[in-house]
Amino acid sequence: MILFKKIQYKNLLAAGNTPIVIDLSGSNSTLIVGQNGAGKSTIIEALVFALFNKSFRKVNKAQLINSINEKDCRVEVEFLIGKNEYKIIRGMKPNIFEIYINGVLLDQVSANTDQQKYLEQNILKLNYKSFTQIVILGSSTFVPFMQLPAAHRREIIEDLLDIRIFSTMNVILKDRIKVSNEDVRTLERDIELLKEKTKLQKQHIDYISNQSRKSIEEKENKLKQLEDQLATVEVSMDLYNGEIFLLNKQLEELPKDNLKELEKFKFKFNSKLKDSENYKSFYNENDVCPQCHQDISSDIKEKHIEKCDGEIEKMTSALNEVESSIEQAQKNLEIKNKILTDIASKNVSLSGYRYEFKTITKSIDELKSEISKISEGDENLDEEKKKFSNLAAEGMAVQKQIEKHKTNKSNYDVVANLLKDTGIKSKIIKKYLPIMNQLINKYLHLMDFYVNFTLDENFDESIKSRFRDDFSYSSFSEGEKMRIDLALMFTWRAIAKLKNSANTNLLILDEVFDSSLDVSGTEDFMRIIRGIGGDTNIFVISHKGDILMDKFEKVLKFEKSKNFSRVSVS
Numbered sequence: 201m202i203l204f205k206k207i208q209y210k211n212l213l214a215a216g217n218t219p220i221v222i223d224l225s226g227s228n229s230t231l232i233v234g235q236n237g238a239g240k241s242t243i244i245e246a247l248v249f250a251l252f253n254k255s256f257r258k259v260n261k262a263q264l265i266n267s268i269n270e271k272d273c274r275v276e277v278e279f280l281i282g283k284n285e286y287k288i289i290r291g292m293k294p295n296i297f298e299i300y301i302n303g304v305l306l307d308q309v310s311a312n313t314d315q316q317k318y319l320e321q322n323i324l325k326l327n328y329k330s331f332t333q334i335v336i337l338g339s340s341t342f343v344p345f346m347q348l349p350a351a352h353r354r355e356i357i358e359d360l361l362d363i364r365i366f367s368t369m370n371v372i373l374k375d376r377i378k379v380s381n382e383d384v385r386t387l388e389r390d391i392e393l394l395k396e397k398t399k400l401q402k403q404h405i406d407y408i409s410n411q412s413r414k415s416i417e418e419k420e421n422k423l424k425q426l427e428d429q430l431a432t433v434e435v436s437m438d439l440y441n442g443e444i445f446l447l448n449k450q451l452e453e454l455p456k457d458n459l460k461e462l463e464k465f466k467f468k469f470n471s472k473l474k475d476s477e478n479y480k481s482f483y484n485e486n487d488v489c490p491q492c493h494q495d496i497s498s499d500i501k502e503k504h505i506e507k508c509d510g511e512i513e514k515m516t517s518a519l520n521e522v523e524s525s526i527e528q529a530q531k532n533l534e535i536k537n538k539i540l541t542d543i544a545s546k547n548v549s550l551s552g553y554r555y556e557f558k559t560i561t562k563s564i565d566e567l568k569s570e571i572s573k574i575s576e577g578d579e580n581l582d583e584e585k586k587k588f589s590n591l592a593a594e595g596m597a598v599q600k601q602i603e604k605h606k607t608n609k610s611n612y613d614v615v616a617n618l619l620k621d622t623g624i625k626s627k628i629i630k631k632y633l634p635i636m637n638q639l640i641n642k643y644l645h646l647m648d649f650y651v652n653f654t655l656d657e658n659f660d661e662s663i664k665s666r667f668r669d670d671f672s673y674s675s676f677s678e679g680e681k682m683r684i685d686l687a688l689m690f691t692w693r694a695i696a697k698l699k700n701s702a703n704t705n706l707l708i709l710d711e712v713f714d715s716s717l718d719v720s721g722t723e724d725f726m727r728i729i730r731g732i733g734g735d736t737n738i739f740v741i742s743h744k745g746d747i748l749m750d751k752f753e754k755v756l757k758f759e760k761s762k763n764f765s766r767v768s769v770s
Contacts, residue, residue: 201697202282202324202704204737209246211266212274212666214683216237216764219274223739224706232741234758239765241710244336250275250290252328253316256336256438268763286323299323330359332693336708337685344685345692346661346673353659358625361632361695370616377612383604387598388749394595401588416571423567430560433553440550447543454536459529466522473515480508500601629657632695637696643687649680685715710741 204224207214214237222243234240245264248256255261265273274291287300299306299319308315320327326334331346333356345353483501488494633655640653651671652664663671673684689707696703742748749755755770 201281201735203735204704204706204708205278205280206277207243207246207250207277209242209250209275211269211271212246212249212264212275213242213266214760214763215242216266217269217272218764220765220767222756222767224279224739227752228737229752230737230739230754230756231752232756232758233743233749235760236743238758238760239767240758242765243739243741244708244710246275247277247335247708248328248332250277250288251319251324251331253290253312254328256332266764281323288319326359327355330356332698334689335704335706337689337710344681345688346681346684350658350660354430356692357629357659361628370667373612373616377609377616380605380609380612384602384609387602387605389593390598391602394591394598398588398591398595399613401584403590405588406586419567419571423564423571426560426567430557430564433557437550437553437557440546440553444543444546444550447539447546451536452537454532455529457529457533457536459533460524462522466519466526469515469519469522473512473519476508476511476515480505480735483508513681544592569728578725581711616658626657633657635698636691636695638688639691643690644683647683647686649683649687652724653684705735705737707736707738708741709738711743 206223206225208219210217210219220239220242232240232243244256249261249264250255253261255264265271271293272291273293274289274296277288279286285302287298289296289298289300291297297312297315298308299315306315306318323364324331332343345356348356384539429687483504485494487496487501489496637654640655641651644651644653650665654662654664656662659674663673665671673681676684693703693707702745740748740752757768757770758765759768760766
């Protein structure tokens with residue numbers, strides 16, 4: 201049994217930096233009240249996020265982070281299983297996932313997905329679907345058992361009856377069958393390959409035995425042709441290597457590329473020329489200094505103008521020389537680029553000849569090897585016959601492995617039939633179905649809903665009224681559906697407790713009293729809650745605080761203060 205002790209969370213939805221702590225085992229019945237948006241249902245989100253790394257409501261998980269603080273979302277859940285104390289810490293921004301067992305942090309070497317799998321399969325021993333069916337009943341995002349697909353219904357029942365092990369065994373068996381089938385296919389391919397090798401070996405033996413000198417001469421003639429081609433290719437390669445060498449020499453003889461430096465000089469001289477022209481223009485156009493407002497004498501003007509003329513003449517001459525040098529550098533660059541293009545083109549051609557040289561050389565080596573084998577004749581015949589015998593023996597060994605796998609496959613098929621849904625699991629489910637149906641109808645009758653509700657082996661419902669009219673789940677009103685959902689939840693909890701599989705002390709009902717239950721249904725439901733008692737801690741989230749307040753041992757009131765949730769206990 202999972203005995204939930206405490207949950208603590210902060211920066212989750214409306215909860216801010218101040219942690220909200222809720223005792224999950226201190227009272228058999230707790231009412232949670234508050235205005236819309238105050239954070240009543242956040243306890244569900246905190247539990248689901250901490251245990252399964254999911255959001256219970258239909259939103260992106262990242263949207264669970266408080267939208268004001270936008271970081272440090274953190275949930276801690278403490279619970280007991282047997283004598284072991286567990287604490288799960290989960291957070292976002294930063295991401296945290298820690299599992300403590302009796303105060304010791306579980307080794308976190310494995311990936312988060314593997315650690316989550318370990319939490320669900322080895323500690324909780326139930327998954328998200330099963331948890332929400334036996335712990336949480338919500339009015340909005342909760343999907344009732346009767347609205348689940350058949351496959352999901354089966355998963356939940358298998359969890360409750362603790363027979364998922366057979367499904368796990370079936371998955372392992374399928375993997376083994378798959379591996380075995382792949383091994384057989386590999387071995388069959390090996391057999392075909394060995395047959396082909398044996399055939400080729402036999403042909404090779406015949407070839408060695410019957411090969412004539414004429415065959416050797418044909419190969420030698422072909423070898424001569426290839427050697428002639430190789431010589432032609434070598435000449436072409438030498439020619440291209442020589443041309444590339446000469447082009448590289450031309451590159452080395454070209455002057456160093458100084459185009460960028462010349463451009464800098466051109467810019468510098470242009471700048472000085474412009475400055476001198478501006479100075480000259482200033483003295484030509486001004487008789488009074490614009491700064492000190494003193495007259496500029498003719499002598500000073502002529503002196504400065506003469507100096508500017510000298511600078512202009514000097515810079516103009518320098519610019520002419522630089523532009524001439526730039527023109528020559530550009531010509532050299534064009535020559536260099538053309539040479540580089542020629543080198544690249546010749547290297548491409550040379551690569552083609554090198555590939556051709558390599559191919560011809562390989563063909564020559566193969567021909568020489570064939571001629572050598574033919575020439576050896578009977579000297580290698582016994583060795584080749586020995587190889588033929590070894591291939592045949594290897595084929596027999598592989599065939600024995602195939603027969604062994606086929607025998608295993610036959611055994612696997614027998615076990616697979618036992619592990620199918622119609623096998624062992626079906627027999628166990630048949631055994632418990634009458635108990636389940638009895639409990640479902642018991643809870644329905646306690647809520648004054650007098651129908652005969654029956655689930656078959658495929659978990660399809662059959663509902664008959666007192667007048668034996670046939671109904672389906674979808675044909676009932678929302679209030680009647682709610683009664684069926686509640687009856688199923690209490691049944692699954694009873695079965696879990698009976699099997700000690702997914703048994704837990706926690707039951708959370710979100711706005712059950714606010715939506716589809718009338719006054720009569722509410723009273724009947726409260727009677728059931730009081731009847732459960734014992735080690736079950738029931739949390740009811742409701743807007744009907746004024747009506748329900750005196751019916752619960754403890755009341756948690758949520759309210760908003762400065763945009764954040766806070767809780768008070770009474």
